Amino acid sequence: MWNYSEKVLELFHNPLNQGSFESSSDPTTALAVGEVGSIACGDALRLHLKIDVEADRILDARFQTFGCTSAIASSSALTELVKGLKLDEALLVTNAEIADFLGGLPEAKIHCSVMGQEALEAAIYNYRGITREDHHDDEGVLICQCFGISDSRIRRVIAENGLRTTEQVTQYIKAGGGCGSCLHTIDAIVSESNPAADAPPQAPLVVRLQQIDAVIEQDIRPYLKADGGDIQVCGLVGDELHVQLRGNCSTCSSSADTLRYAVEARLRERLESSIRVVQVP
Amino acid sequence: MSTIPPLTYLDNNATTQVSEGVLDAMLPFYRQTYGNPSSMHRFGGEVGLAIKQARYEVAALIGAEPTEVVFTSCGSEGNNSAIRSAVATMAGRRRIITTAVEHPCVLNVCRQLEKEGYDLVVIGVDGHGQLDLVQLAEALRTPTALVSTMAANNETGVTFPLEQIGELVKEAGALWHVDAVQMVGKAPIDLRSLPVDLLTLSAHKIHGPKGVGALYLRRGVRFQPFLLGGHQERGRRAGTENVAGVVGLGQAASEAREALQTGAIAAVGVLRDRLEVGLQALISDCVVNGVGTSRLANTSNIGFKYIEGESILFSLDSFGICASSGSACTSGSLEASHVLRAMAVPYTTLHGSIRFSLSRFTTAEEVDRVLELMPGVVQRLRDLSPFSDDDVAWLKQMELAPTNPKE
Numbered sequence: 080m081w082n083y084s085e086k087v088l089e090l091f092h093n094p095l096n097q098g099s100f101e102s103s104s105d106p107t108t109a110l111a112v113g114e115v116g117s118i119a120c121g122d123a124l125r126l127h128l129k130i131d132v133e134a135d136r137i138l139d140a141r142f143q144t145f146g147c148t149s150a151i152a153s154s155s156a157l158t159e160l161v162k163g164l165k166l167d168e169a170l171l172v173t174n175a176e177i178a179d180f181l182g183g184l185p186e187a188k189i190h191c192s193v194m195g196q197e198a199l200e201a202a203i204y205n206y207r208g209i210t211r212e213d214h215h216d217d218e219g220v221l222i223c224q225c226f227g228i229s230d231s232r233i234r235r236v237i238a239e240n241g242l243r244t245t246e247q248v249t250q251y252i253k254a255g256g257g258c259g260s261c262l263h264t265i266d267a268i269v270s271e272s273n274p275a276a277d278a279p280p281q282a283p284l285v286v287r288l289q290q291i292d293a294v295i296e297q298d299i300r301p302y303l304k305a306d307g308g309d310i311q312v313c314g315l316v317g318d319e320l321h322v323q324l325r326g327n328c329s330t331c332s333s334s335a336d337t338l339r340y341a342v343e344a345r346l347r348e349r350l351e352s353s354i355r356v357v358q359v360p
Numbered sequence: 361m362s363t364i365p366p367l368t369y370l371d372n373n374a375t376t377q378v379s380e381g382v383l384d385a386m387l388p389f390y391r392q393t394y395g396n397p398s399s400m401h402r403f404g405g406e407v408g409l410a411i412k413q414a415r416y417e418v419a420a421l422i423g424a425e426p427t428e429v430v431f432t433s434c435g436s437e438g439n440n441s442a443i444r445s446a447v448a449t450m451a452g453r454r455r456i457i458t459t460a461v462e463h464p465c466v467l468n469v470c471r472q473l474e475k476e477g478y479d480l481v482v483i484g485v486d487g488h489g490q491l492d493l494v495q496l497a498e499a500l501r502t503p504t505a506l507v508s509t510m511a512a513n514n515e516t517g518v519t520f521p522l523e524q525i526g527e528l529v530k531e532a533g534a535l536w537h538v539d540a541v542q543m544v545g546k547a548p549i550d551l552r553s554l555p556v557d558l559l560t561l562s563a564h565k566i567h568g569p570k571g572v573g574a575l576y577l578r579r580g581v582r583f584q585p586f587l588l589g590g591h592q593e594r595g596r597r598a599g600t601e602n603v604a605g606v607v608g609l610g611q612a613a614s615e616a617r618e619a620l621q622t623g624a625i626a627a628v629g630v631l632r633d634r635l636e637v638g639l640q641a642l643i644s645d646c647v648v649n650g651v652g653t654s655r656l657a658n659t660s661n662i663g664f665k666y667i668e669g670e671s672i673l674f675s676l677d678s679f680g681i682c683a684s685s686g687s688a689c690t691s692g693s694l695e696a697s698h699v700l701r702a703m704a705v706p707y708t709t710l711h712g713s714i715r716f717s718l719s720r721f722t723t724a725e726e727v728d729r730v731l732e733l734m735p736g737v738v739q740r741l742r743d744l745s746p747f748s749d750d751d752v753a754w755l756k757q758m759e760l761a762p763t764n765p766k767e
Contacts, residue, residue: 080677081670091674097744114754118747119762121668121688121696121711125746125754143746145711147670147689151744188689225695257695 084182087152094151096158098141099127107132113202115194120226120253122146122191124154126198128161130206136165142198149181149188156180157195166203172196173239174251186250193236193251222264225257230268237272245269287351288315294349299342303328310342318353320346323360334358365680368726372565373514373542373659373717374684378608379567385611386569389604397601398592407603414610418574421613422540422559423550430575430593431606435541436465438560438575441586441597443469443508446535446558447478449582450505453534455479457499458508459491460702461515466508466539467698478505488653489518489703496525500532507536511543515686515699515715516650517659519543526555535581541565541573545616546625546656557581563605567719568612572605624720629657631727632718636660638731643738647709649700658718661686661700663709666748667741672714675737681730687711701762708750710762 083091100110109130116123122145129139140158144151156177161169177192178184184192219231236242236251245265249255255262282290295310303309308328313321322342324334331337335358343356369377395404397411415426432438443466447456456478458470467482474480481499484492491509500507507529512519522538529536537558543549545566551559559576563569577583577596589598619625640646645665664672669685676683686697688711695701700710716730742748747755 088674091671092678094744114746118707118711118755121707123746123754143744145666145745145747146668147687148674150668150689151671 081148081185081188083148083152083185086156086180086182087149087184090152090155090181091148094142094155096139096141096155097143099125099143100129100139100141108138109206111202111206113198113200113205115198115201116146117227118145122150122194124150124194124198126154126157126195126202128202128206130166134165135167137161137163137169146191146194147188149184150191150194152181153177153184153191153195154198156192157199161199166206169199170203172199175240189250190253222268223254223257223261226253228252228254230264233265233268234272237269242269243273284315288312290350291315291320291346294346295342298345298349302341303337306331313359318351318355320354320356321359322356324358365678368679368681368729370716370718370722370726370730371682371684372719372722373517373715375564375570376567376719377721378564378569379612379615379721381615382568382608382611386604386608389607394603397603398590407601410607410610411601411603414606414613417610417613417617418561421617422544422561422576423552424576425579427594428551428576428579430577430596431601431609432560432573432575432597433571433602434573435463435539435560435562435565437586438541438562438573439463439465439508439537439539440469442537442558442560442575443473443506444586445582445584446506446508446537447473448584450535453503453505455481455499455502455504456506456508457481457483457496457504457534459483459485459510459520461485461489461513461518461699462508462510463514463539463541466510470508485518485702487703487705489513489516489650489699490653491520491525493521493524493528497528500528500534504532504534507534509536509538511538511540511549512547512656513650513699514542515697516661516703517542517656517717518650519547519654519656521654522549522554522556530555542656545613545620546628546658548620551576551578563609563612566612566616567721569605569608572602572609574609619720625657628718628720628722631722631724632658632660632716634724635716635718635727635730636662638727639734642731642735646738647705649703649705649709649713660716660718662714662716663700663705664712664714664738665708666745667712667738669712669714671741672712672737675741676714676730676733679729679733679737681733684715684717686713686715704761706761708747708755 109132111128111130113126125143127141128137131138140161142154142158144154160172160180174192174196177195219229222228222230233248233254242248245262248265255265307326309325311323311325313323328334338356338358346354393406395407397404397408415429418429419426456470456473458466460482470480483495509520509525535557538556539560541560541562544561557578562573583596585596587598592598639662647663649661649663669687670689673685686700688696696710700713
């Protein structure tokens with residue numbers, strides 16, 4: 080049995096904003112509809128927005144959902160989240176915000192929140208007259224035959240959610256969750272999208288310290304000594320280089336600037352762009 | 361929820377309650393008579409007698425000889441060891457035939473053997489879930505090591521024509537394994553008149569305990585043990601006997617045999633029909649999966665169109681009603697039931713399919729409780745759904761039914 084949050088169960092049993100809108104002749108408002116999902120996959124959502132034309136703002140939202148407990152709760156959460164937002168703001172709503180609103184979703188159910196975000200986008204695109212053909216989801220190569228998911232959609236969900244594994248891609252948009260024959264292709268997309276994962280590991284600590292010492296000896300210490308000061312390296316913690324300033328430097332009022340502009344900038348330029356220099360007592 | 365609703369348990373194909381008689385039979389083998397039947401003292405010897413009695417009861421339930429019964433730890437073990445043994449002892453034949461609607465513990469073993477070089481043929485079913493015998497006969501034209509078919513399907517209750525399958529298999533000289541986990545105790549099965557070589561059953565589906573089952577091995581059929589070790593079960597299954605479990609299985613088998621004889625099982629069929637007919641009368645757009653062919657008396661698989669099974673189950677659960685569903689969202693695997701897909705059940709129905717499975721302990725009150733509550737549950741979810749009939753333009757753009765799998 081799924082371990083749903085109280086909020087998911089509350090919105091499932093007592094959903095807010097279910098249904099659709101009566102069409103109205105009021106020219107200051109417009110209705111927009113976004114449809115995502117399919118009956119074959121087992122979940123589908125039709126989102127209805129009532130839009131203030133002048134203000135480009137969502138006045139009200141309703142939903143109709145075919146799907147599981149968390150699909151219904153996610154749809155209801157979405158309608159609560161977008162009410163009152165300008166359309167441009169609404170386009171920035173992420174699936175993570177929907178999941179957060181629900182107090183979290185089981186991993187295998189995250190795709191329910193993704194469906195909500197996609198329906199919102201579809202509704203706004205429909206309203207703005209951006210046709211489906213222009214929609215990036217429909218471009219690209221079909222990767223997952225079972226759930227009809229393209230490579231561009233996989234790349235997008237990886238980028239937006241910082242996904243690191245194929246398992247996460249499956250949890251978010253189902254790709255690879257059917258017959259599994261596309262899993263190796265998704266593996267390739269995941270590793271392409273996470274170049275850092277393939278980057279060579281950092282040099283061992285002792286090598287990094289030797290390189291830092293060389294730069295200090297050559298490019299930093301001579302200038303400090305010229306002013307009657309000195310620098311002592313205490314250690315490297317992650318990207319943080321712990322140092323002590325000696326002599327005149329230790330009492331100098333501009334020692335912070337010395338560290339930042341003379342020491343840190345020089346080390347970054349010569350060695351590692353992420354290094355930070357911290358003065359320790 | 362402030363109050364806990366009364367439990368209405370209609371998920372007996374998943375597991376059953378242990379009967380009072382079974383529990384009473386088992387407890388002494390935990391409390392007092394805890395000896396090891398292999399030991400050379402009377403304290404252990406008494407336990408050996410209890411196991412002998414249990415073996416007799418299980419044999420009597422299926423029309424077998426006691427020596428043909430090997431106790432196992434579960435249905436999955438029985439199926440794994442039966443299939444592995446059959447192909448190992450039929451050296452020279454590389455074909456394995458099974459069906460598209462088997463339990464995963466049969467299908468996945470067969471797929472593993474396919475990877476190991478066997479030639480696997482998976483026979484399809486029709487829209488009622490009934491086996492395609494023509495396809496089976498065709499597949500048997502190639503020398504075949506093993507045919508593995510279930511007796512009754514766990515999801516739909518559909519029963520396969522065992523006499524006809526047996527004839528085809530024996531004509532072809534293949535071994536025949538029957539996964540009878542869902543059939544045993546719910547319908548009579550007599551191995552004196554069926555040419556089954558290996559048959560699997562499980563205790564917890566017939567009001568026995570979990571963690572024990574039995575494998576029937578026809579006398580004379582070669583067997584290669586799955587679990588090696590001591591001499592237990594005549595060298596066919598090593599490991600100290602799960603004594604209390606085996607005793608529980610024996611008692612459950614004895615009670616099941618009685619229930620079949622006294623008509624208690626037929627009474628379950630009356631309740632199932634009351635549930636099925638009632639739901640169809642009260643709720644529009646629902647379809648019974650597997651209707652129109654032979655079915656177990658206890659199982660009803662009904663597809664409620666335009667809504668999804670997991671949300672139906674969660675709604676029922678809030679009323680204390682336990683059932684199950686073949687929908688994708690209940691499986692955790694993202695894919696809907698392979699059984700209903702093999703039957704090409706349309707997606708509008710497939711995802712809203714609910715299995716109610718009854719037992720001889722199910723009461724008319726429980727059935728009536730479902731009849732009282734289910735219309736409201738379905739209506740509420742249909743009010744939430746964007747679909748209400750097959751003509752919706754959005755639906756028409758979609759693929760509406762699974763294509764019959766190639767295999």
